[in-house]
Amino acid sequence: MTIKIATAECFTHGLVAREIHACTQGYKGEFGPQLGGPETIKNFQDEVILLCGLFIPTLTALKTVLKVDPPEPHRLINGIKVYQEKEDQEVAVLMARAVKDLTGADVGIGTTAGIGKGGIALLTDQYVVKTTSDVYADLCSADSQKLLLRQRSGVKKTLDILEEVIGK
Numbered sequence: 001m002t003i004k005i006a007t008a009e010c011f012t013h014g015l016v017a018r019e020i021h022a023c024t025q026g027y028k029g030e031f032g033p034q035l036g037g038p039e040t041i042k043n044f045q046d047e048v049i050l051l052c053g054l055f056i057p058t059l060t061a062l063k064t065v066l067k068v069d070p071p072e073p074h075r076l077i078n079g080i081k082v083y084q085e086k087e088d089q090e091v092a093v094l095m096a097r098a099v100k101d102l103t104g105a106d107v108g109i110g111t112t113a114g115i116g117k118g119g120i121a122l123l124t125d126q127y128v129v130k131t132t133s134d135v136y137a138d139l140c141s142a143d144s145q146k147l148l149l150r151q152r153s154g155v156k157k158t159l160d161i162l163e164e165v166i167g168k
Contacts, residue, residue, distance in 0.1 A: 003166060006051045006105035008066060008095040010081075011113035011133075011147075015155045017053020020162070024048045048166070051103045056095060056112075057081070066098035074114060075140060082139050085116025089130050092119030107165070111154055114139045118150060120158050122165060129161055 007017040021027075026045055054065065058079040062068050070091050075082040083091055092110040100108025100123055110121045117132035133153035137146035 001047060002049055003047055003107060004049050004051050004103070004105045005107045005109065005162075006099045006103040007053045007109040007111075008056045008099035009053065009109070009111045010055070010057050010095075011118050011151055012111040012154050012158065013151065014053050014055045015151070016109060016111065016158045017050060019155065019159055020048065020050045021053070024050060051105050052099075054099060062091075062095070066095060066102065068094045068098050070094060077139065080139070081112070082114035083112065083119075084114065085118065085132060088112050088114060088116060088119030089121070089132065090119070092121035093123070093128065093130055096121040096123045107162070109158060109162070111158060113137070113150060113154065118154055120154055120161070122158070122161050124165060127165055129165065131157065131161065133157055 005020055009016055024045055056062055056066060059073060059076060059081040060079060062070050071087055073081040073083055091112050095110030096108040106124060108123045112119050115138045117136055120131050122129045133150050135150040135153045137150040
């Protein structure tokens with residue numbers, strides 16, 4: 001059975017899509033090849049197709065590309081939406097649902113982060129999983145070290161959840 005995946009990412013900058021693609025093609029990626037072990041990698045190569053990976057950092061893209069009616073952001077920085085952690089989780093679900101519906105994917109993934117640990121959502125017809133990264137950061141403070149740590153945590157956590165959901 002082939003599983004089609006599509007992502008709409010903000011704070012993970014398309015890295016989730018890149019790693020899924022790397023794993024499905026047998027390429028050496030930063031995270032992808034470490035998913036589980038040889039059996040997981042083989043399953044991804046045999047069963048997973050990445051339909052698309054969208055980078056959606058701005059409020060305008062959220063509304064025009066994904067056709068989402070999001071809550072009002074806490075702040076805009078050069079058009080980039082900044083939410084508090086609770087709203088990030090809600091918006092990640094909206095993003096995941098929109099990209100899933102837009103592409104006809106079996107799995108939609110959404111990530112977004114402003115202030116806090118961010119929001120990560122993974123949707124299928126049976127599951128809605130929402131969580132956060134493990135790292136607190138504030139996009140308004142522009143602490144690039146913390147932002148990068150949050151990003152890495154978000155990518156890894158998203159891929160771990162994906163592996164678990166696909167295994168079900």
